[in-house]
Amino acid sequence: MEWFRRWRRARVLKQVEIDPRLWRAAVDRYPFTRLLSQPELERLRELAVLFLHEKAIHGAGGMTVREEVRVAIALQACILILDLGLEFYRGWVEVIVYPDEFVAEYDYVDEAGVAHHVEQAMSGESWERGPVILSWADAQEGGQGYGYNVVIHEFAHKLDMLNGEPNGFPPLHAGMQRASWANAFAAAYEDFCRKVDDGYQTEIDEYAAESPAEFFAVMSEAFFESPEAVRGAYPDVYAQLALFYRQDPGARLARGVADERARPAA
């Protein structure tokens, strides 16, 4: 059915457009897209068109999902799969957007056998084979260059869930070594948790210390938003992420800075 999918997608790309003004505004808004080459930017736009065609984005809690919200979510979701393809978001269709933090409720039984009911305010959540849920207020904090980006964070969980429960170990590509991934991430996670315990101010969001799954998601946010922070602190993790995402945002950034310097002053 591969030919059919390709045919259908080519047809969608011919028939569906993103309002060029909204697209331009979204590209300008996020630093990680500003440095893409022209062919990369075109690929990102095509992926965003297909993403919007194949996924349903619904508002909840009084949220009206305007076209610019859809475009901003699609653009950020697709930066992760720019060199992977939309197949990496297979097996689910829905994105739910709340205007602000939303309350997740769940039940669990602790080690002593006591049942608990928990209500927790969330900025984002991803369900295995289910929806991605986002707080739009929190999503708007992304793209500021601080390494924080809830949309990239939740979609990184989606990639991690391609091979089951999120554990910071997404399915690796042919040619990647499981041991290299495991060693790089285990050493960095241990170091990061120790720094957080010691009250050390880290450039990377402390929430990464929560679990190996959160570590991978937070490192992915930072990889696109502030690649130099990841490369500086954990070069081996940076190298594994570059292999996994098939992108090198740090090099892109360096190239952008060089171009900026080479430009004659106006």
Ligand SMILES: [Zn+2]
């Ligand atoms: Zn998370």
